[in-house]
Amino acid sequence: MTQEIATSLEMVRNGMLYLSGHCDGAASVDGEGFAKFDTGIGHDFAQKILKKWTFTNKQYAYMAKLCIKYRRQLLQIAQELMVILKANLKLTQ
16 A cells, blocks of 8 residues: 555544544434434444544545545644644744
8 A cells, every 4th residue: 555545544544533523313414524414324433433444445436435524524633733833833933
């Protein structure tokens, strides 16, 4: 496995964990976490990630599709993280 593929898979796992951690089971329409249709499988994948499950290529592809579906949430957190990182870098210089 190349480093690029390993990094991509890690990004998919992190995306799933983020979405699962911000999901209220679609109890409210708040734009956080998974929609009702994806809640069950999204949380199931996240639990398996935490348990260090070994996924098939098809499972990784499905998780990647979910990350693409919820890319706005993931992009928003990535942008917020970049602001924090830049601020911290300025403090340490």
